[in-house]
Amino acid sequence: MQFDDDASLDTSQVEDRRSGGRFGGRPRGKMVGGGLAGLIVLVIGLIFGISPDQLGLSSDPRGQAPGTTSGSDLAAGCRTGADANARQECRMVAVINNVQAYWASEFRKRGMTYEPAPTVFFDQPIRTGCGVADPASGPFYCPVDRKVYLDLDFFSTLSSRFGAEGGPFAESYVVAHEYGHHVQDLVGTLGKAQDRLTGPSSNSVRVELQADCYAGVWAHNATRTLDEDTGSPMISALDEEDIRRGLDAAAAVGDDAIQSRVQGRVTPESWTHGSSAQRQQWFTTGLDSGDPGHCDTFGR
Template sequence: MQFNPNASLDPSQMGGGGGGRRGGTIAVGGGASIVVLILAVIFGFNPAELLAASDPYHAETRAGSQPGGLAQSDTRFAGCRTGADIAQNPDCRWVAYTNSIQAYWGQVLSGYRPAKTVVFSGAVSTGCGQASSDLGPFYCPADETVYFDDSFFELMLPRMGAKGGLAAEAYVVAHEYGHHIQNLTGMMAKVQSAGNQSGPDSPQVRLELQADCYAGTWIAYAANDPNGIIKEVNRSDLYTALDAAQAVGDDHIQKTQTGRIRPESWTHGSSEQRRYWLNRGFSTGDPNQCTTFAADALTRR
């Protein structure tokens, strides 16, 4: 993956803290600490309560649990004005991912409302509650913000067996923005209203696989937009993203951490399912083909 040095970057899309609404809404896409990963999987629900829940697969949410702070721009990104700045300040790549993903959705989704990306270290106050760096990337619908600690990509993702790299980072960020799309379209609220369910064919798994598919459609867009912020995406980048998707499959994490695979507890899909839907998004380039809620063969993917 290469960046266009002449492309303009907009650092105002990066936030420096939690969102402005009060919490209690389920957060989607959060990971867990290495300890909790024995029981839970990456990209789970409600980071504010995940570690405290006796059963991380059925974490409850409580209205008004934590107030969010005002989302301010992160000053570390203030100098990220063009793609060329990434060579001098690698942190600018997060601006590039965010700008490119939002440019894509602004074109394909009528009424798209931009979200913020917050890169934090240690802990952060969000509209969904307090989150620590032990948690992986997540999206909070209460403040419409994507959160992640960049150490996740350096420490936790490799421990899950992923090769990592720029394309893996971009896939994870795009997956979280897929949850933002689901929030805007109402699909997220529909799934959450059905309660916490698990299993390879569950609504929760379908939600996560759709977000994977949405990430794939953005990768396809970036690969075919030579004048965009992402200058080049090649087949190797796709394989890197697919490798990351495989590493965060429920079955892979369960087998790695416990030696057992328990399909009835899946909340995000198997490695095969995640690879399939990410690749489906890439191969079609069409969000309308991310039909995970209509598919009747998820258990075989």
């Protein structure tokens, strides 16, 4: 996965609320976590999409955590595609820019208006519109405040705990999946998952598989989506190895794969996100078609 060195990055689409990081910032408060057991329980429920309130993490609806930092350091360090090729947080900014540029263009084609959603980088417990989450929550989209929440260290967990190979495109797939939920929120399909039912054919699984399909649609169009300043594609290259690693990540976070790894048995009746095969199938459907109209997981 390669970015155009001259592409311009828009860090205004990211709220950097990390307590510290590569670009500076002092720790603010004590990290709260449940250790490995807590991590596994939360990741099973929250990985790639469900907001904290759906597991009862918190009923606190108050807005943002106090004492958070601005994104000034991120803006100073992430200016161009060359920065995205060199540093993870800048790569995430570039992917967020590209994903949102694609969906804005797609919505315009359909006579609709795309409302951008920021991504929040965090590494400590944080209040969101959906309750209080900590980094063990995994990446998620909160429909209450319409923001994506992402702890960059999650990608190490994806490899070390769940066996994914990882890599830049695997990380990008995660981001694109979360923005798939934002698209669902904008068009009104996200609410279909609120019945809390589980199982391979549940609405919860269908919502997650559609977000995987939307991630594939974005990947199909990623190198065709232009940087507004340069008029050239921000992402200059995706190759077969990138796609393979994206599919590997999709398989690693299938409900059956997680259950087998964590509890030693598979219980389909409790699935909320779909099996490895389902997740790969729908990502591939989006990737091959490049058309969100092919992502009707509810009609099949």
